[in-house]
Amino acid sequence: MSTLGRKKNLAYRSREYLTPAEVKRLIEAAGERGRYRLRDRTLLLMLFRHGLRAGEACLLRWDAVMFDARTINITRLKKSESGIHRLQEDEIQALWELQSQGKSSYVFANERGDHLSTGAIAKIVERSGEVAALPLSVHPHMLRHACGYYLAEQGLPTRDIQAYLGHKNIQHTVRYTAANPTRYDRIVW
Numbered sequence: 001m002s003t004l005g006r007k008k009n010l011a012y013r014s015r016e017y018l019t020p021a022e023v024k025r026l027i028e029a030a031g032e033r034g035r036y037r038l039r040d041r042t043l044l045l046m047l048f049r050h051g052l053r054a055g056e057a058c059l060l061r062w063d064a065v066m067f068d069a070r071t072i073n074i075t076r077l078k079k080s081e082s083g084i085h086r087l088q089e090d091e092i093q094a095l096w097e098l099q100s101q102g103k104s105s106y107v108f109a110n111e112r113g114d115h116l117s118t119g120a121i122a123k124i125v126e127r128s129g130e131v132a133a134l135p136l137s138v139h140p141h142m143l144r145h146a147c148g149y150y151l152a153e154q155g156l157p158t159r160d161i162q163a164y165l166g167h168k169n170i171q172h173t174v175r176y177t178a179a180n181p182t183r184y185d186r187i188v189w
Contacts, residue, residue: 015136017145022134023048026143029132030124038101040124042094043108043116047125047140050074050085051147051165054118054140060107065095080166148176155182 018026027048031041047057055077064073070092076082087095095107104113110120121140129138144165151161162173 016142017149018134018138018142019146020150022132023143023146023150025132026125026128026134026138030128033127033131034124038094038098039108040128042091042098043121043124044128044143045091045094046107047121047143048147048150049088049091051144053077053144054121057108057121057140058106058115058118060115061105062099062107063105065099065107067092067096074166076166079168081163081168083163083166085164145176148173149179152176152180153182 023044027041027044030044031037034040043057046052046060047054050072052060052074053076056075059075059077060072064075065087066072070087071084072087073084074082098107102109102113104115106113106115108116108121110116116124118140125138125140125143148161148165151164152158156164158170158173158177161176162170165173167173
């Protein structure tokens, strides 16, 4: 007898993260499809740059964005550590433009002004992945993993990556530095 239910992730795709080039294509594709192109493009940019979970992006409010200080207060879920992150110029520009278009207290709002659901975010990511013609099916958490691997490739210490992603347990962070192939670059064959 076979058991019903979801298979392991490996049955669906060979990896659970996106490369920087794939992230770029995904974000660009989000800006090319749907009625809310700016919102969707900004959403995917923020998911990646700040390692946000879909639920964290859902609950993100405008009062967490401090334009003058160029920072954003990240409220983490799943008992993770919250923190304050710097905003890059392209993020500030996109957020400023997005705020000027809406009347919701939520950064990523639906047409009724309420926050997007995690399911809605999953659909945005999935459809953007189809438009981008990525070689694997994508889901929102892959952007969080892409952030972790990107930070590891930049040579950030594991503790800094842990703090940035809000991990309480460093074992959740070690996966990014352990899988970083640049640590083998010193090997001479």
